[in-house]
Amino acid sequence: MKLIRRDCLRLGAAAGAGTLLSGCSRVIHRYTPPTLAKSIALPAGVTEPTVRLINRLSFGPIPGEVERVASMGAAHYIEEQLNPDETEELSLTLRLRGIDAFHEDAIDMRDVREKEVLRQLQQAGLLHAVYSRHQLRERLVDFWGNHFNIYARKGNGVYFKPNDEMNVIRKHALGTFPDLLRASAHSPAMLGYLDNQVNQRGVANENYARELMELHTLGVHGGYTQKDVQEVARCLTGWTIEDRFLHRKGTFRFDESHHDNGTKTVLGVTIPAGGGQQDGEKVLDILAKHPSTAHFIARKLCRYFLGNGDSPWTQKLAEIYLKTNGDIRSMLRPLFLSPEFLNAPPIMKRPLDFMVSALRALNADTDANTALQEHLAHMGQPLYQWPMPDGYPDRTTAWTGSLLARWNFAFALTTGSIKGTTVDLPALMKAAHATTGIEYGDALFALILGEHTETAALQPLRNKLHDHLAQIPPSNGKNNPIMAEVAALLLSCPQFQWR
Amino acid sequence: MRPNWCGCDGHGNEASRKPLEKPARPATTEAYAGAKFTRRQALMGAALASVGWMARSATALADVAIMPGQQETQGDVLVVVFMRGGADGLSMVVPYAEDAYHRHRQTLGVAAPNDRRARANNRALDLDGFFGLHPALAPLRPLYGEGLLGFAHAVGSGDHTRSHFEAMSAMERGLATESTGTGSGWLARHLDNSPRNNASPLRAVAFSNVMPDSLRGATDATALNSLADFRLSLPNTSEATHIPGSRANRVEAMHHTLTQLYEDGQDAVAHAGRETLAVLDALNKLDPTHYRPANGAVYPNSELGTGLRQVACLLKGHVGLEIACLDHRGPYLWDTHVAQNNILPAQLEDIGKSLAAFAGDMGKDMKGVTVVVMTEFGRRLQENTGLGTDHGRASVMMLMGQGVIGGKVLARWPGLEDHQLEGPGDLRVTMDYRDVLAEVLTRRVNTDYSHNGRLAAVFPNYQPHFPGVTKT
Numbered sequence: 001m002k003l004i005r006r007d008c009l010r011l012g013a014a015a016g017a018g019t020l021l022s023g024c025s026r027v028i029h030r031y032t033p034p035t036l037a038k039s040i041a042l043p044a045g046v047t048e049p050t051v052r053l054i055n056r057l058s059f060g061p062i063p064g065e066v067e068r069v070a071s072m073g074a075a076h077y078i079e080e081q082l083n084p085d086e087t088e089e090l091s092l093t094l095r096l097r098g099i100d101a102f103h104e105d106a107i108d109m110r111d112v113r114e115k116e117v118l119r120q121l122q123q124a125g126l127l128h129a130v131y132s133r134h135q136l137r138e139r140l141v142d143f144w145g146n147h148f149n150i151y152a153r154k155g156n157g158v159y160f161k162p163n164d165e166m167n168v169i170r171k172h173a174l175g176t177f178p179d180l181l182r183a184s185a186h187s188p189a190m191l192g193y194l195d196n197q198v199n200q201r202g203v204a205n206e207n208y209a210r211e212l213m214e215l216h217t218l219g220v221h222g223g224y225t226q227k228d229v230q231e232v233a234r235c236l237t238g239w240t241i242e243d244r245f246l247h248r249k250g251t252f253r254f255d256e257s258h259h260d261n262g263t264k265t266v267l268g269v270t271i272p273a274g275g276g277q278q279d280g281e282k283v284l285d286i287l288a289k290h291p292s293t294a295h296f297i298a299r300k301l302c303r304y305f306l307g308n309g310d311s312p313w314t315q316k317l318a319e320i321y322l323k324t325n326g327d328i329r330s331m332l333r334p335l336f337l338s339p340e341f342l343n344a345p346p347i348m349k350r351p352l353d354f355m356v357s358a359l360r361a362l363n364a365d366t367d368a369n370t371a372l373q374e375h376l377a378h379m380g381q382p383l384y385q386w387p388m389p390d391g392y393p394d395r396t397t398a399w400t401g402s403l404l405a406r407w408n409f410a411f412a413l414t415t416g417s418i419k420g421t422t423v424d425l426p427a428l429m430k431a432a433h434a435t436t437g438i439e440y441g442d443a444l445f446a447l448i449l450g451e452h453t454e455t456a457a458l459q460p461l462r463n464k465l466h467d468h469l470a471q472i473p474p475s476n477g478k479n480n481p482i483m484a485e486v487a488a489l490l491l492s493c494p495q496f497q498w499r
Numbered sequence: 500m501r502p503n504w505c506g507c508d509g510h511g512n513e514a515s516r517k518p519l520e521k522p523a524r525p526a527t528t529e530a531y532a533g534a535k536f537t538r539r540q541a542l543m544g545a546a547l548a549s550v551g552w553m554a555r556s557a558t559a560l561a562d563v564a565i566m567p568g569q570q571e572t573q574g575d576v577l578v579v580v581f582m583r584g585g586a587d588g589l590s591m592v593v594p595y596a597e598d599a600y601h602r603h604r605q606t607l608g609v610a611a612p613n614d615r616r617a618r619a620n621n622r623a624l625d626l627d628g629f630f631g632l633h634p635a636l637a638p639l640r641p642l643y644g645e646g647l648l649g650f651a652h653a654v655g656s657g658d659h660t661r662s663h664f665e666a667m668s669a670m671e672r673g674l675a676t677e678s679t680g681t682g683s684g685w686l687a688r689h690l691d692n693s694p695r696n697n698a699s700p701l702r703a704v705a706f707s708n709v710m711p712d713s714l715r716g717a718t719d720a721t722a723l724n725s726l727a728d729f730r731l732s733l734p735n736t737s738e739a740t741h742i743p744g745s746r747a748n749r750v751e752a753m754h755h756t757l758t759q760l761y762e763d764g765q766d767a768v769a770h771a772g773r774e775t776l777a778v779l780d781a782l783n784k785l786d787p788t789h790y791r792p793a794n795g796a797v798y799p800n801s802e803l804g805t806g807l808r809q810v811a812c813l814l815k816g817h818v819g820l821e822i823a824c825l826d827h828r829g830p831y832l833w834d835t836h837v838a839q840n841n842i843l844p845a846q847l848e849d850i851g852k853s854l855a856a857f858a859g860d861m862g863k864d865m866k867g868v869t870v871v872v873m874t875e876f877g878r879r880l881q882e883n884t885g886l887g888t889d890h891g892r893a894s895v896m897m898l899m900g901q902g903v904i905g906g907k908v909l910a911r912w913p914g915l916e917d918h919q920l921e922g923p924g925d926l927r928v929t930m931d932y933r934d935v936l937a938e939v940l941t942r943r944v945n946t947d948y949s950h951n952g953r954l955a956a957v958f959p960n961y962q963p964h965f966p967g968v969t970k971t
Contacts, residue, residue: 151682154682346766348767348768386716387682387683387715387716388682388683388716389682396767396768400767400768400770400771401700401702401720401721401771402700403700403768403771403772403775404700404729404731404775404779407731407757408731408732411731411732411733411734411753412732412734415733415734416734417734460763461760464756464759464760465756467756468756485749485753489753489756489757489760492757492760493760493761494760494761494764494766494768494769494772497768498766498768
């Protein structure tokens, strides 16, 4: 009786505190830690190809993932990831519930400070990446989110980006490129970011028209001229954001009165006078069907997933694009099933990739709140805050200057020094049946690098950490600081920075 | 929703038009051969050994021989100080020979150098018979006399909004006005267009909590509040205290293990990791907290003084610094809408003493350094009833270094009579701030700009005219 009453009180108190702290993130944080697979042991034998597959398709394996994928087979795993269903991890669904920015329309958020909306936006993005079971879709959210980059700190962008993230990027991430392109072109976030909302007849604003062709579809050498930029801009005059009294503010609006209704010629195609909003829709059709677009998108996908845009796969994917009307799944499937996908040289993880892979490897329990977001900013990739329309760079050289921030994140993570983020190393060790220092080491190698320590390639690394490993005392079920430091060192090592 | 002031419609010229680069292939690349690193390390070590305040602790490094003539010839290090809030150029470099100045600034005006009616501490220090320096900037007067310090007057941007944010945003992004062009900063684009084979994480440093807009988009820039921030940070949790050995020893042990983890890889990350560890080592040996300025220089204990002191420390440590960005807010901010005469002297004293201390501390090493001091706009000529001044247009830029044409106030002086003013009565902008920056970059920082055409990427859609503020 007494016990029950106390439990009730504790729950009530926690719920009360949670409500006070806008939403119930506290309660969720406390009662829905991410589940840990029953067996987290690696399958016997060489795991390298499986780990590589997981690393290249997803943000990285969670404990038990290597065995799961090994036993289901690569082809099944690829198919599973290509076809996300409606289900989702409870740890994600519950954590997302407290995030208002994704429940409201832009206009309803206007009284909330920009900083707060930006915090929620980043929080939701990180939570999806860390916890979603549909990892490939989240990788593509990252890919398309950068392809159709929105700088959330320009103008009212932060209020529009949540809708863009949900109804443009995530919705169409595995759909078709023409649908994605159309959704983006009608998205208030994009209309605001690239100034099309002020594109009016007379002196048209060319900003969106130019980037639409240069960065979103044809590519800079895709065969358009300055004249095409001006003509596309004319076609898109009047595409703006609703802001009239008694109308649904913050939604797409075509404003006839600002539209240039004359005849236009775009990439050699005549668009007759009087088309109204259809002028812009026709432009999107022309661009989506253009062979340069097929090639540009194919090349970019190859850069992202193969680390190489000059691969013969660029041509293959471009052909598939044209045959399937830009079906993203149809392009990716043969690429993922190809031997080149596994054998291509490693790709450096960007800060988001690095952070999420570390959190996943150690089954971290995180609220993805400000403390975690600040670590990502220190590494150079604060989400939704790349000012230029080309998205965060994918060149390795852009990211090698921030290693110190990665190391400091690794130490903070494993020692439990990030507010709202914890890793339970003893639980992981228990699940791995590790009880001695050397066994801890083996278990951490398996969790973080996905390979058995006997694997030849890891021997030098293991030798280097041997001094640390030997110091770890036998298990007492508690968190061990040396264990934490070895985990941090493994997250910090060069090998973990590549996928 | 808030007004759209932060805009950057971002044409992204520099980033998007670059030919697509192949990512490094860690398994095969030879781009980061160990030899180059060893030489750099040797140079760094040798340079460190020559730094006076750490000579005793660097005896081991003193054995490393420097190879004369092998040091790459590079342009000046650029130090940019931004006076936030709109500094009153008309009070800093006073056009005392203009009657209109004294008519409009009856309370706030600085008297002519020979005006016996004024108190001695409110008389300008003559510069050239027309302009005089505010008396609170007296520490700078000798530098002007030695030709180390020059001014460009009636400088500004094309921004007419007189909004701090619009004007700062335009200037930091190297644009005419806020609403046009790319979202990245002018210094970020400069770094991107000046490859120097410099992988130092201290290549560009903003001494600030946040990256200033001028460095926005530069992934190789570091924002740090103090050099003490750039360190391996082992959290001091209660658990961590159970580890045997002191915290310092543990940091050292971690550093040691990281060095081992990174010592033999040939991939880009391993290379960068070694650079990072080398800089950590360098900073550790520099021991910035115990840095002693040379030549008896005394820095004010202010944000700017501390910042410039750290810049000097880094420069003398040769850690690969190319760009340093500092904000000058000063004790009161530059936004002197009221009681200007109570505020401005303290502001000017801080910046004057800080810059003079830096020049004194650097001594002969000023040879490779150019300092640019700028502000988003000047202030109205007519003082207001609150004995302050409101947002205006043109202000003054300061340039310091052995490569600048010092001892001179450069201006296409527009005059201060009513018909010569701009808008509601502001000093007219007759020199675009980008003319000054473009000249400094081309003549002092990266001479390749004079022939490779890449300056156009730093200041897009602008054809600068060098006003002649630097030596060639």
